[in-house]
Amino acid sequence: MKPDPQMSPSSVFDPRVLKAPHPVPGAPDNWRRFFGFNTDAKVIGIQYIALALFFLLVGGLLAMIMRGELLTPPSDLVDPTVYNGLYTMHGTVMLFLFLFPILNGFNNLLIPPMIGAPDMAFPRLNAAAFWIVPVFGVVLMASFLVPGGPSSSGWWAYPPVSTQNPLNHFINGQFLWILAVALSGVSSIMGAVNFCTTILRMRAPGMTLFRMPIFCWTALAAQAIQLGGLPVLTAGAVMLLFDLSFGTSFFRPEGGGDPMLYQHFFWFYSHPAVYVMVLPVFGIFSELFPVYARKPLLGYHVVALASFGITFLSLIVWVHHMFTSGTPQWMRNVFMVTTMLIAVPTGIKVFAWLATLWRGKIRLSTPMLFALGGLFNFIFAGITGVMLATVPVDIHVGNTYFVVGHFHTVIFSTITFGVFAGIYHWFPKFTGKMYYEGLGKLHFLLTFIGAQLNFLPMHWAGLMGMPRRVASYDPEFAFANVLASLGAFLLGVATIPFLLNMVSSWVRGPRAPANPWGAIGLEWLLPSPPPAENFEHDVPTVISGPYGYGLGKPLVDDQERYVARSQEA
């Protein structure tokens, strides 16, 4: 391919990278392609999402057994040790096998078409990163079968509990857990290298950084955290493994180690990890509100830069998880201030979204409902987050159900809502089929009610003093727990219309046009589903910023030609 004559010399477009090897030599072109080693980012994206949704069901099932146990105050459904294993695995599965993979699925599907690249920068690395996920998924699931059961020390795996190894077996649940987390870290780092390189080096001509869709900005900001933080967690996990299996004393007080050191290693990454998950969802919100309100994203530049404000601040807040762990007063104050500062860049985003809705032409389709629901929940979670950041309140509610309620409002009611919004919004683009709107709205309604019922009463139980991670509790917490359990079961029911919609729409849904939502963006100039290498050798030149709703400016040179071609395919 010859360089585009219109391309300016300073353009970020590099034709050598575009010439990445064709991703799918001889791969099957039917459904079998999703079950093998395939280097096509769009195949990998769907592999990630499907696998993640499977593990959403696994994690959800574990949650419903837990909520079954918590329906009544005494420990009566399962043994307390089994409860401990269930909650540990629920958290681990939901974070490492549902949320990280599903967001990497979005990265794979969206980043190349959104920036006009044919594929990821390193397609084989991309496929290898994906295939590590089922491997550690099997490792983690296998821990249910080893003697003594799975890891039961919580997803934080704080020593000394995590290194107690009651049965003294070399292969035990905790060992497999650490192995799985380390493998997850390797996979995520491989992914992060790929996403960052792709965004920085493979943009279409004319697509400067400040013409990128916000999703790409947030993906870049999130993956930068992965690159900076994951090595720290992995180092902590290796030391924990040595303490557990080889008798070292990094964290053992009786050998001169310090259990607090592990908490620093763990939270230095694991607090920013929440931002790794929430940033792409901010990206999804920023993509969806303009489409369904028919208005440009208000304050695009500031919203884009705020992502990196969040990335920076996320790296200096981790000690707020350790306010009651013997942290000195001055350090508590420093980390309280940094934590509260995060409200500023996130506030900028929230206000920008609300202003985008203002005087728009709002269309309440399923993706918009999930995005609005997610925003509603996120504002609530932001306020409880500021409460948790203040040391005196945190000393009372830390390690109680208030925290459980807060982070489920973030992780489920915001992030997972955003994930659902994204799935519905881009479903027609990447499957070529329309989903059923009625089932989608039913899914939203059940999910929204279930989420409030599940997570709101938890805040109250926590304020009254119910500690988190308990298999039994005092009778005064029964009412809040019954409500929460009913909400959890409702969320279980809500997945039925979702799965039904996904499967039946993909198999026999109506064919999707190239741009069913009238959205602006390079991915909507491609046919649905896009061909293997997106624009192939005819990459458009971007001439204006994203979200030009109502501005009447074309996004790319020769837009009619791309639109016509996407429609005839």
Place this chain on the structure above:
Amino acid sequence: MTSESSMPRQLLPGLLLAGAVATNLLVSFSMARISHQWLPVQASTAAPYVDDLFALETGIGSFIFLGCIGVMVWTLLFNRADKYDMDDGDPIEGNLRLEIVWTIIPLVIVMLIAWKAIGVSQTLASLGGKVRVAGAEDAVQVAESGSGGSAPAGAIEVIARQWSWEFVYPNGVRSTELHLPVNEQVTFRLISMDVLHGFFIPAFRLKQDLIPGSVIDYSLTPTREGRYRLRDSMFSGGYFAANQTDVVVESATTFSRWLEAAAKVPLQPAANPATDLYRQRLARGDRGWATVPPAPPPLVHVSQDPLAGHEA
């Protein structure tokens, strides 16, 4: 709204906004008042400060939440596209003044809350301090040497194990139920014999982790007589949920009478829910997932009363 309204048209949006803000203020103020009811009874000098800060945050938080949701609901009511309306909305790309305002105002609000919270933290520290007195191997020695010795005068040793709480009073009395005189500052010496535990008494609004390898002195002043719950707040393994006991705050005379009477009772193994649960598990054939066996129940003069009700 009719165009015949006697009100000048440009005044109406301003009045609407003022009405909405006033309503929001009123509701948020009530939320702050109500927030006290979401918390357990106040039984320490620290509790009112924590609760007032929480109420302040509830008030500010409610105002922001309702403000944002108000805008959202407004747009959903009045900015909806008609079924066949394919037009775009107002193409506003930005508003510098607005963007500066919504950066500065949240910054000022959170910094004010942080400033207030730092003040409350200092107050809490002056009401009852927290000192890490020994680390690493020193701590293990302090823990092994048992009561007395280096403990500050009048300190109550709190010894946490998987899964029991043991309290050693300055006169050598041992119990698994914590008795405290009301309105007197008490210092605890927090020691964990095995893993992390959390010393959490919701009615006191105070929580401090016990760290194996460290000894932490920690003080507070109970202000209200009653029986409250002490809960392990840091996950400590198998029977974590059973690691709870009661705190009895009583008048100084009742407390000293209790202490005298307790000293005369012979030491005996404490009643311990975790041990009972573990025994039941063994009786059922040791089914379940792996756990370390509970530490033997401590030998105490007074055991926790499993049937007594608690207030919070």
